Amino acid sequence: MKISTKGRYAVRVMFDLALHNSGECIKVKEIASRQGISEKYLEQIIAVLNKAGYVRSIRGAQGGYRLTRDPEDYTVGMILRLTEGSLAPVACLDGNADECDRSDTCETLEVWKNLYDAINQVVDNVTIADLVTSRKKRLENLDYSI
Amino acid sequence: MKISTKGRYAVRVMFDLALHNSGECIKVKEIASRQGISEKYLEQIIAVLNKAGYVRSIRGAQGGYRLTRDPEDYTVGMILRLTEGSLAPVACLDGNADECDRSDTCETLEVWKNLYDAINQVVDNVTIADLVTSRKKRLENLDYSI
């Protein structure tokens, strides 16, 4: 029941792009060093975000990445589903592909459904913009405390 | 983000023991055939439940297993935590063993905390007795529909 680094890093990449969005595009190298993640590994993760159209890439020198939408248009759920796959806690709840033959008399299925709903409820109600706001508030408080 | 068979089977074992509790003890073989799970694999899973004192074993011929408490005293959460380990969606939230050094400025940690709470909320509020009740209700409805 763990979220893998792939999903977690993807969220942090999107957060980083939103936080440091100054009009210019941002290089993998910068994100990697700010977030303390391997460049090569980040490349792979950001490639997924790119293919899905969540970010736009510009190749060559002075290239990099940029968000394609406003930070409030990305939920954590979207990003996790993209990078992790389904967030369903059991396979039976994934696209009814291999629906178990006991599903009609399976009491536990109800529990997994509730769990699934609860998970979605959380991750679909936090946006990247929320994370940015939270960070900025924190920085403000630091200013005051000096 | 999947619950493994170990955890899911463990819940079904407990459910099965509660549902077929007639005073006599229940053999792994019976549970395995009713639940469609490999006997040998079930042995290992039930051994964990046994060590934790969730069930009591009786060895030798006519032996088997029995719940040690009332079905309403077992939550699904207890059973999952025992067999799966922590239900925290990220390691940072496990026993602060290897707390990440970014934790004090990590915006995503807040999300994972909320997720963790939501997960616990669900699994700690369903007991084995609930599952049994649900099954019995279903059987009643079947009777009426005949």
Place this chain on the structure above:
DNA sequence: TTCGTTTCCTACTATTGTAGTAGGATTGTT
């Protein structure tokens, strides 16, 4: 046009976790 910077693409690897299988020792009943 050439150099350096950056993304892009594919392959590889080491480690761990999952989902069992297997075989026999031990314990108790008949």
Place this chain on the structure above:
DNA sequence: AACAATCCTACTACAATAGTAGGAAACGAA
């Protein structure tokens, strides 16, 4: 003594995780 059950340990096949690695392609600037 035979049998039926739990108990215990080891083994295995497969997939996922978490990266590393190397170079090709694209682009900007000199």
